[in-house]
Every structure is written in C-alpha cells, then in structure tokens.
Amino acid sequence: MPVPRPPSLPEPDAVARLHSERVRSHVATLIAREGGWITIERYLREVLYAPGLGYYVAGARKFGAEGDFVTAPEMTPLYGAALAGPLATILAASARREIVELGAGSGALARSLIAALAAAGAAPARYRIVEVSPELKLRQQAALADVAIPLDWCSVLPESIDGAIVLNEVLDALPPHVVVRCDGVWYERGVTLAGADPSSGAVTSRRDGSPGVVRNAGPTLALADRPLADAALRELAATRFPPEGDYTSEINPAAEALVATLASRLGDGAIVIADYGFAQAEYYHPQRTMGTLVAHYRHRVHADPLLWPGLTDLTAHVDFTAMAQAAQAAGLHVAGYTSQAAFLVAAGILDHLARVGPPESVPYLREAAAVQRLLSPAEMGELFKILILARDDGIVWRYLADVDRSHRL
Numbered sequence: 001m002p003v004p005r006p007p008s009l010p011e012p013d014a015v016a017r018l019h020s021e022r023v024r025s026h027v028a029t030l031i032a033r034e035g036g037w038i039t040i041e042r043y044l045r046e047v048l049y050a051p052g053l054g055y056y057v058a059g060a061r062k063f064g065a066e067g068d069f070v071t072a073p074e075m076t077p078l079y080g081a082a083l084a085g086p087l088a089t090i091l092a093a094s095a096r097r098e099i100v101e102l103g104a105g106s107g108a109l110a111r112s113l114i115a116a117l118a119a120a121g122a123a124p125a126r127y128r129i130v131e132v133s134p135e136l137k138l139r140q141q142a143a144l145a146d147v148a149i150p151l152d153w154c155s156v157l158p159e160s161i162d163g164a165i166v167l168n169e170v171l172d173a174l175p176p177h178v179v180v181r182c183d184g185v186w187y188e189r190g191v192t193l194a195g196a197d198p199s200s201g202a203v204t205s206r207r208d209g210s211p212g213v214v215r216n217a218g219p220t221l222a223l224a225d226r227p228l229a230d231a232a233l234r235e236l237a238a239t240r241f242p243p244e245g246d247y248t249s250e251i252n253p254a255a256e257a258l259v260a261t262l263a264s265r266l267g268d269g270a271i272v273i274a275d276y277g278f279a280q281a282e283y284y285h286p287q288r289t290m291g292t293l294v295a296h297y298r299h300r301v302h303a304d305p306l307l308w309p310g311l312t313d314l315t316a317h318v319d320f321t322a323m324a325q326a327a328q329a330a331g332l333h334v335a336g337y338t339s340q341a342a343f344l345v346a347a348g349i350l351d352h353l354a355r356v357g358p359p360e361s362v363p364y365l366r367e368a369a370a371v372q373r374l375l376s377p378a379e380m381g382e383l384f385k386i387l388i389l390a391r392d393d394g395i396v397w398r399y400l401a402d403v404d405r406s407h408r409l
Contacts, residue, residue: 010298016311023053023310028220031193037224040293040305041254043191044175047309049132055310056173057133070299071169072274072340072380073109076370078356080112082349086272086388087113087164088122093392094268096162097125103170104129105136107143113166114147124163128152162267168274171323172315174258176250178293179237180225183246186234187225191306194222221306240319242286249284249291250316256326263330263389270335270390271327276383277318279337279408292317320387321409327389335390336400337409341381344374346403 012020027046031038048054072079091097104110110127117123127149131137137153144151178189228234233251241247262271277283283292295302296313305314324334338346353371357364373379388400 020308020310037192039190040178041175077112078352081116081352082344082347084116090164090270094163098163099124100128101166102130107140126150163269165271171255171318174255176252176316180248186228188228192224240284259323260326260330263327263332273387275318280321283319324409332389334406335388337387337406338403340384341375342403343386
C-alpha cells in the first residue's frame with residue numbers, strides 16, 4: 001500500500017532535494033552495512049543528527065515563517081519574561097546562579113530570559129548553552145552578541161551545574177524506539193531498503209501497525225517491523241502499553257537517560273522542562289493506537305517519516321511520567337507539573353502583556369495574538385506542559401501552588 005504524500009506540502013527546491021538525496025543515500029548505505037534493516041531510533045539519529053547531513057546540524061532553515069515550525073520563545077519575548085520569575089526563584093536558591101540551556105534554537109529564549117532577569121535585578125552569573133549544531137551556535141552568538149553577562153557554548157553536558165537547567169522543546173527531538181504489538185507478538189519498527197527479501201526476517205508494516213507493505217514516496221526506503229529483540233525495551237512497553245489489543249507507540253530511553261544524567265549533575269537548583277506531551281496514562285491511552293511520531297515540514301504536519309529525510313523535523317511527544325521517574329531515581333523530586341497555559345498565567349504573562357502598551361496599540365495587539373496562541377487550549381496551552389524537577393524540596397513554588405497536576409504523573 002503506497003504512502004501518499006499530503007497534497008498541501010510545498011515542494012523542496014533543487015538544492016534541498018539534492019541534500020535530501022545525500023541523506024537518503026547515507027541511510028541506504030547504513031542499512032546495507034547493518035544487514036538490511038535499522039531501527040526507527042537509529043534512522044532518526046541519522047536523519048536528524050548525522051554530521052553535515054542531519055536536519056538539526058546541516059544548516060537548514062528551521063525556525064520562523066521560512067522554516068518548519070515556530071517555538072514559544074520566538075513567538076513573543078513575553079514567554080521568556082514570564083519564565084524569568086520562576087527561574088529567579090531557582091537562581092536565588094543556588095550557589096553559582098547559572099543557567100544552562102540545552103538546544104537554544106535561535107537564541108530567542110536566552111535573550112528574553114537574560115533581559116527579564118536583568119531588569120528584575122536577578123541576572124544569572126553565567127549563561128551556558130549546550131548546542132550540537134554549528135549553524136545554530138553561530139545564530140545564537142549573533143543574537144546574543146550584546147548581552148552583558150558571561151556566555152559559554154559547549155557541545156557536551158557540563159559535569160556539574162548549580163542553578164537552572166532549561167530544556168525548551170528538546171526532549172521531543174530525541175529519537176525514540178517505536179514498538180509494535182500485533183496479535184500478541186512484539187515487534188520493533190525500523191527502516192529497510194524497498195523490496196528487501198522477506199526471508200531476511202523483516203516484516204513490512206501497514207499504517208495501522210499490522211503486517212503488510214507500506215512504501216515511502218521515494219524509491220529507496222520502506223518501513224519494516226522485526227521481532228523485538230531488546231528485552232529491556234519489551235519490558236518497558238509491556239508495562240506502559242494497554243494490556244490488550246494491537247498497539248503501536250514510542251519508548252524513549254534516550255530522553256529518560258538525558259534527564260537522569262542532568263539530575264545526577266545538578267547541585268543546587270532545578271530542571272525546567274517545557275515540551276509537548278502527556279502523562280503516561282494519557283500517552284498510552286487505549287485509543288492512541290498509532291503513537292505520536294510525526295513529521296514537520298514548512299509548518300505542515302504529516303505522518304511519513306521517510307519523506308525528504310534531512311529536510312523534515314521528526315518528533316514524538318514526551319512521556320512526562322517517565323521523565324519524572326528518571327529524575328526521581330537520580331535524586332530529584334517533582335516540584336511541579338502543569339499545562340503551559342496554567343503555568344504562564346500563574347507566572348504573570350498577562351501582567352507582562354499589560355505593560356506592553358495600550359490595548360488598542362499595534363505592539364499590544366501583536367503580542368496579544370502571540371500570547372493567545374501560547375494559552376489557547378486549541379493551540380499550545382494544553383498540549384504543552386511544564387515539568388519542574390528540583391534538588392531542594394524546601395523551595396516554595398508559588399507559581400504552581402494552585403495549578404499543580406503532579407498527581408496525574
């Protein structure tokens with residue numbers, strides 16, 4: 001059964017197509033070298049992060065109107081202004097008063113946070129950015145060139161951190177494994193070369209997760225399921241999936257490991273995670289039978305992860321329960337968990353909006369439209385969540401006192 005390309009997707013230009021073909025060729029060579037099949041997790045690592053080729057590291061335009069998506073900090077600096085209040089509380093309880101941001105994108109969040117904290121007399125002693133993309137590092141350095149506090153960039157995690165660790169739409173970009181249960185048998189979804197010999201052990205998969213052929217729009221790659229060999233992955237899926245029926249979803253050990261590592265390296269302070277996702281009971285709801293892995297291209301969402309590799313952002317929702325459990329196992333506790341809308345309102349984003357200018361002014365109307373998107377349940381308000389993981393359980397999180405949903409994790 002062919003996978004039709006969504007008709008609303010714009011066509012990439014010739015240069016972009018050439019790059020995508022280089023990425024596709026790289027993946028096809030890897031598949032051949034690995035015996036004819038790689039996991040979706042491995043495929044995503046290559047098409048997103050392979051040096052010089054991957055979506056996040058090869059220089060493609062990602063953010064804004066000309067990119068594939070827009071993040072909350074790029075919509076309005078009021079997002080950073082609101083987040084600055086909780087971060088000031090974290091910094092006040094830490095020894096070195098530093099902020100470490102992972103994957104800082106265009107630098108918009110860093111810029112708005114530093115400005116708001118400085119205006120409140122709570123500027124961090126140092127702001128460190130962990131960035132794997134050389135192109136994004138250059139953009140961030142340009143955006144932050146006039147910032148008056150010490151700035152550092154690194155490509156690996158610091159060994160120790162005292163202050164606030166910020167992950168804004170980072171965990172959704174870490175490649176998950178896709179696990180399939182069909183007729184009581186466990187499989188892992190992967191990628192093979194189209195026309196691969198069925199005797200190799202690969203089973204191509206239908207869109208509903210059952211065996212059957214599904215082809216990529218391109219000439220080379222196809223999705224394929226193989227029996228799940230990883231016992232630890234199978235145990236996690238068996239614990240989290242609904243008890244009965246055919247089911248397909250993601251398990252993301254890499255995201256859990258990152259949170260655990262950050263927790264182990266945090267001294268005084270807290271981790272602030274802002275991303276889209278669900279608590280575990282909702283993530284693995286019996287009706288969510290096909291998981292959450294999606295592709296973003298030019299502000300359109302589609303379901304084919306094999307279309308235009310290297311040009312497309314591929315993400316999966318975050319299992320916030322798993323992130324909380326990983327942090328707790330490493331010695332942190334859940335200081336708060338709630339929706340983005342509830343958090344931003346509690347953190348004073350409407351007060352920041354009121355200070356922009358008269359309600360009839362152009363600046364106010366522009367920022368109000370962005371704030372509406374951040375808060376609306378139909379846009380980002382409910383799908384995006386805020387999870388705060390703290391070292392010191394004595395910190396009073398007044399921003400979450402009335403809106404905390406930690407009991408849902």
